[in-house]
Amino acid sequence: MTSSAGPGPSSGVPTPATAADRLPVPPGSRRSRRAASAADRPPEVTPPPADAQTGTIPRVGAGRRRTVLVLLAMVAVLAAGGLVAGLSWTPEPSEPPRAATADERARLSAMRVTNYRDLRAGVHVTAGAGATRVELVGWVDWSRSLAYLDVGGPGAGAERGLLQATPAVTVLRPDPDAVPTPATPPLVPPADRWRLHDLPVNGGLGPVLDLLFGLAADRPDPAGDPAAVRWIGRDTVEAEPVDILQAPATGADRGxxxxxxxxxxxDARLHRLESALPGTGPVTVVLNRTDRPTLRPVDPLGGHPGLPRVLGPAEQGRWDRLPARLRARGGATVTLTAPVGTRTNLRGSGWVDWIGRAAYLTVTDLVVPDRRTLLRRAGGRTTRQAAPAGVVGGTAEATGRPPLPPPARGWRTDPARDELAVLLDAALGAGGAGPAGTVRRIRGDNLHRRAVDVVEVRTARTVLRYWIDRDGLLRRLELRTGAGVWAQLDLSPGRVPRVGPAPARPPSARPPATATGR
Incomplete structure (x- = not known):
């Protein structure tokens, strides 16, 4: 049976060309452009003939695509199997703890000497856990027995802030508004707001600081029971292999x-220590052996030590002329910073009168900042009275100057000659006969952008330091207190009001006795 449709392209039989197709084509015509475009197109691919039974045209490459899909499925299965195997893989057990070798025991014994010879290191201490955790970040200088730390953590409480400590003394610069997480302290510590701090013996920062200072010694630890030292395992700290050794507490960390x-x-260098302290809990000390800047003690701890020596000619000349220069100025406005005890941190301001040989100040104690006292020192005697309400301004850290003129009544005599009296007597004496004792220059320094020489005078009972500028004027006087810190009196020489006690009135003239007769 013959189809009614004529032959066409789908039948695969070529059709005869029409008359229009046989005519020549002018170049540039629309028809010529269509012909050229058709010539540029790739030749059409003739599809394979349809299946005789189904009438469908088979897909080209179907078998190849099935092969690719099978391969991808196999890769996915293998990858999933490897992942499961990796997650369920358990490493081989490490070497079990054992008794330490002789070399390991020797390194542990030499650890404190190594710290002492390395001078200092960066530290990050975590003490306690949970809400009582305290963190300390900073440095410890074993060669000078000085720690400089930023105290933070949720359990820091009133001790949050900057801290400097020696084995005997701790001064704190509290900052209750600081963020809980501590940061590295500034290399140049702030000069103000330091106060003597009383650390508890059990719990708190006291035992933690003792542990830090106890990590250094000038001689190895004595040999103990070899069986008591255990090798626990190996670790890596900053790409350096370390051994973890466990031993009973020795040296200063016996607590x-x-x-x-x-x-x-x-090399017997300690990188980490894990311990526990009674009243504190777990303690972790991490040392940074490469972070070791030179530390400067704050002024209450004496400042940097310098190189003590005898006075040079120019320094000796300024020292000899000091009393006359001070008397020529008449007096000085003074500011007092005297941490004379763990429970007595005095601040004050007022005047020193070298002509009237008297000192007059307002003094307050940081422990009781709302209580201010008027104090006068003259003639080797101290008199005091409570500051009138609403008269004295200032804050606990910067107490206002006392009222003028000084009150005429209400003074009571303080018979004791405490350390504040010693400091004020030294200030008054600097404008008199001058200080006596063994004199030496401690160091050069700067105070309020003035170059000064720090001159120390030692006697059998006191150690005083005079900060003298290049003009030969006294700018600061320091007294080493029994608490081991330095009380300071900063001076600004110049004219001052009359602050001494009123001169005693001479006895009234009495008429001479006359003889009377009877």
């Missing part, structure tokens, strides 16, 4: 509980 663990490298 530590449990068995402290030490992360030691091949």
């Amino acid at each position: 530590a509980g449990g068995q402290p663990r030490h992360w030691l490298d091949r």
